Amino acid sequence: MARNKQLWYIIDTQESIFKGRISKRSTVDNKRRFVNTVKRRDILVTGRGIGGLVGHVAIITSDNWVLEMKGRPGWQNGIKSNNRQINKYDWFEEHKSDWTTVYSCPDGNVARDAASWADRKYYNPQNGAKKVIHVTYKINTDMRSTNPSYCSKLIIQAYYFGTGKRKVIQDAIFDRIIVPTTIPMYFRSSYKLINKGKF
Template sequence: MKRLVGILSLSLVLLVGGQYVTAEEISNYEVLYNQGIQEGYINSEELSLDNFEKNNEEFNKVYEDGKTENIIEDSLSYSEWLKLNNYGQYSNETVNEQPQGRGWASGFYIRRGDVLVTNGTSSAGFLGHAAIANGENQVLDMPGSGRTSRQMSSQAWVNEYKGKGWVRVYRTSSGIADNAARWADRNYFSTNGTANQNIFPSYSITTQLYSKNPSYCSKLVFQAYWFGTGSVPVMKNSSGIVTPYGLMDRFNANYRPSLIHIY
């Protein structure tokens, strides 16, 4: 397995992670930083190269943990993984507050089909986490390695993550959202639509985007809006891995959910 070593400029061969690799094969933080700027993910006025390098010490551990636990495919390099995770950045958006619904959570109403994204956790293989409200007071997600799909109250889900970072809530039109929520519930929790779970997919980050097992958090949400909305072109025809930080970019512009609340 190739390990990330930081910035190297010498042309030499090193023993890294039990394998011999050349300097050219090792990801360069400065190159990645400049790529992130060019691609619009990094604002150099808000994030310096020094801080980017410090952040990548944490990011690299998340990546390596995913490799160690065999939930990231071996072919995915660190630079490819980091780009999928938006270089560890999340865009600033204007909040369009819409306090309607019946799923009360810390002073705000979460509705069926709402998409939740948080930076309050980073599990092995991913930066951030994503979920979908599969009911007026329930949130459905896949919380990480070694675990399966999980349903919990909106309040409990928000409380689990908001103290560690932010939680963003996104909402699209109610008809589309209701259909996506129902699909997620019937395909990832209960085939009967009851409170008794009888679907238990395993957790793994693979490029098989349209298969339901194994799965992961943002893939669950993507599939809900891809399969659950019929012929309506809600999602872009996609492939590969959908990360929590890249999830909103997979929606077509006319159906992209609005940011309606930040915890």
């Protein structure tokens, strides 16, 4: 009996170590896949909310940088200067436990224009590396103003106002709060987002 218990303990310990190694390797592999997949203009959607909404969303404004309105506890009263750029490697580290779905607009020109608009309106008017625009995080239904704002408002505005005369986003965005995980449903059929994978 004692021998069986000892054998079980050894097997269990070895399995736990083995699972730990697989998990660590899987995370490393997943990170490699993520950073090699995401490109400028992609939209990143996670299921875990940070600022009072279900889920979170951001946009890649260059091949290495993610622009977002992060939110955090205390969002109900507004959070000053909450807009930020974060390296895509760091984005993965912050969201590796809640999975990120990567979406891409099929029209590359539209997507680039949207990413550039987001950068100019939410970070630096010259598309520079230094943050010179400071946006307060607050959930609101005013889609025409960029300050205050929140994560999914940033994305929808970029594709609605930043794409010239092209009708990319449905007009149903006005006077409502946009939930991050519902972003794809606001794109018109000719610009339907492509799901590039979950990481």
